[in-house]
Amino acid sequence: MPFEDRLGEALRHTGHSFELDDRRDLVESGLLRGRRRLARRRTAAVAGSVLALATVGLGGAYAAGLVGGGHGGGDSSVAGPAKPTRPVGGKADGAQMVALLKSLLPAGDVTKEQGSGPADPAKPANADDASLVAPAPAASVVFDDGRGAGAIGLMVNRVDPAAESSGQQVSCPAKAVVHYDACTAEKLADGSRFMLFQGYEYPDRREPTKHWRAVLLTPKGALVDVSEWNAPSEKGAATTRDTPPLTVAQLRTVATAPQWLTVADGLAAPAEEAGSGMASGSAVEKQLLALLPAGKGLKVVEKGNQDGFAFAVVDDGKGKSLVQINVQSRMSDVSPRGETSTLPDGTRIGLDKEPGEKGGAGVVQWIADTVRPDGFRVVVAAFNAGDQSEPATRTAPVLTLDQLRTIALDPHWLSMR
Amino acid sequence: MGGSRWSRAEEFREFAAGRAGQLFRSACLLTSGDTHLAEDLVQETLGRMYALWGRVARIDNPAAYAQTVLVRTFLTHRRRRSATERPLGEVPERLAAAGDDPALRVALLDALGQLSPKDRAVVVLRYWEDRSIEETADAMNVSSAAVRTRSVRALAKLRELLGGSLAEYAAL
Incomplete structure (x- = not known):
């Protein structure tokens, strides 16, 4: 038998020796990832x-x-x-x-x-x-x-x-x-x-x-x-x-x-918007602005939103800083990164400092990622630049990790579940 | 709206449940027996399939397409995770559950583990999934010539590592 055929046979024997423990679990996890992918x-x-x-x-x-x-x-x-x-x-x-x-x-x-x-x-x-x-x-x-x-x-x-x-x-x-x-x-x-x-x-x-x-x-x-x-x-x-x-x-x-x-x-009038199952962007934006810490002399120079997402570029007099937030449901499979902790109610929290994702020189983002036990997730990130594809404009983002955490855990978000 | 969304998920569940076992087996070979990584790859593959589902349903053969997505997921996954790759030769865990002659399976998986991820993908597509050179090239987004080169190299390496034991294996 040629080597290729023997190899094929050995692969089939070996491949078929692997059995899934829990197919349903795998399918549901895949489905969840697919939904996240669509939401993302x-x-x-x-x-x-x-x-x-x-x-x-x-x-x-x-x-x-x-x-x-x-x-x-x-x-x-x-x-x-x-x-x-x-x-x-x-x-x-x-x-x-x-x-x-x-x-x-x-x-x-x-x-x-x-x-x-x-x-x-x-x-x-x-x-x-x-x-x-x-x-x-x-x-x-x-x-x-x-x-x-x-x-x-x-x-x-x-x-x-x-x-x-x-x-x-x-x-x-x-x-x-x-x-x-x-x-x-x-x-x-x-x-x-x-x-x-x-x-x-x-x-x-x-x-x-x-x-x-x-x-x-x-x-x-x-x-x-x-x-x-x-x-x-x-x-x-x-x-x-x-x-x-x-x-x-x-x-x-x-x-x-x-x-x-x-x-x-010639087209039918649009049906009632199906609803993406996500929080209204303008509500997220309004809430984000309301939760920015008072007394730091923060000036909002730019802002915007989309379903489940909002951002604000703020300046405390020492340079612009982009703050963005995502409010999402069904994210229970997300594992917050960085320094993680769990609240008594089961909310998982990750605090992390990462390089920016869009290539601006020296850009860092500080992130507070929170996932409630029912999968409701609020992630707040702040950058040391007003635009993450441009070079950093300041050494640190305008908000501390602790302030980001406080914003993410604010009970007001729960009304958007 | 709710109705069609539900049926989409249901239809996908049915597809996924039917394919998960085979995807998992392919993933185990691709990862040379790392069942945890294999499960992760299958989940990611199913996630990608779900996100495409409306369009994929019109593709001739969604089952084959899922296998292709798996291989592509594996290849990008490995690039990301190369720093934390499992050391070579580590014995895979769940093999103890397998039936006859686990030693030969371990030898095969160990030999696969010594190939580069792309060479391994070529071997799995060609000799496990029985795809042609052209189909393999298409799945991996590379040229047929590249697949031929990898095939020759991978087979030589596997022959060197397994030559004798595979002869026994086929005789079983």
């Missing part, structure tokens, strides 16, 4: 990435690979050479979405056309649901004006114009949280809100890909979200040019084209 992803939408895309509920269109990449292309209808037509009765299909987008682009080569729309066959919703839904109207192409190919992606949605999460889509992110070159947010004559963002695919610029984005939110709740990159795909492709292919003015023209409003009209 939502937090990361503010803390790490560009904007709160995920909260709109169609972020999956990008995530599923509609833009560039090529992965997942199989479930998007590929547009044929359709003429730009107005969607019948407002219900667009993928080919119409692509045709509409192409009709708004300047002269150039268009390739890698992908589109989807509510007139396409229903398919399973992305990450958060297994039931069938009509595909969201979206289109993506690779556009080349002769000076380098860049990906362009567009999505249309119907949202509650008054919802906090909708407003976040058209508000410039805080510089303390995300690095970018420029961002403007304005109100248009018809009452729509419009944001134009010029930043990076990776805010820490580990790759040089630029990401420009225009978002329009009308008073009726039509949301048009257009992005472009100076590379033929959102991630994982080398840049082909200095800036994305459309100028800021051209990007604006695409995002504010009235055709998209017709598409949005």
Whole structure:
């Protein structure tokens, strides 16, 4: 018997000698980690990435690979050479979405056309649901004006114009949280809100890909979200040019084209927000500000929030310090790091001093991580910089570990469980 | 909303319960018998699968995809934990429970433990999961040539460490 076959046999014997002690426990732990992963992803939408895309509920269109990449292309209808037509009765299909987008682009080569729309066959919703839904109207192409190919992606949605999460889509992110070159947010004559963002695919610029984005939110709740990159795909492709292919003015023209409003009209009005099961961001922010120690002459110079997350940049006269907080449920599998202790009621506490996570020179974060017996978790971190991707501005964060611990253990948080 | 979320979790539980045993066995081979690390890897793999579940359900073969996620999790995991790696040759714990001839299993796991994590991943994918060179390359995000090189190197090393005992083993 050749050595490979003997090896295969030995591997099978040995592999099958391992039996799981408790399969159910392992499955439940895996499920818990998956839920945490989803919750973290939502937090990361503010803390790490560009904007709160995920909260709109169609972020999956990008995530599923509609833009560039090529992965997942199989479930998007590929547009044929359709003429730009107005969607019948407002219900667009993928080919119409692509045709509409192409009709708004300047002269150039268009390739890698992908589109989807509510007139396409229903398919399973992305990450958060297994039931069938009509595909969201979206289109993506690779556009080349002769000076380098860049990906362009567009999505249309119907949202509650008054919802906090909708407003976040058209508000410039805080510089303390995300690095970018420029961002403007304005109100248009018809009452729509419009944001134009010029930043990076990776805010820490580990790759040089630029990401420009225009978002329009009308008073009726039509949301048009257009992005472009100076590379033929959102991630994982080398840049082909200095800036994305459309100028800021051209990007604006695409995002504010009235055709998209017709598409949005064809969408069902948004259901009541499903509720992420997380504490309201504005409530977390308010509570955090209220708990900052008085009498230290702290001035809040910047603040912001998203579901279950808030931050404040504070200055005591000796330099800016970023303070951020996460309030989360179902985190009983988290083990607080650093110097750990347990309160009589079973609350686990970890106090730790760690290097910053985003590469600013000399940045440290001091963390108080608290997990109540039911899995309710409050983590407060303070940095010795106003922005953790920039060099440290002071030797220590503005709050001591003890003060962070006091904030995290404050009974007011319990009302957000 | 609550209803569909529930069914998603239920559907996932069913999938996970069906796959956990096999994932665990693969993980034990990948970790050369470190059952604690193996359990951790399976949990992490299931966590990643759950986060992707809506999309994965449309993938042809979620079971095979889970094995791929496991190998990728293992490879990144090892990078993170390399400082605290288990010393080579330490006898794995739960093997005493195994049936016939534990000595040969210990020898095999010990030999696997002497391979680099990537070489071990190649061996597990090729000879435990019976994947082709191309499938192995795809799972590991490396070229087919790299898989061939690793295969040759890993087999030579295993032959050197196990040659004689595997002959006995096959005869059992």
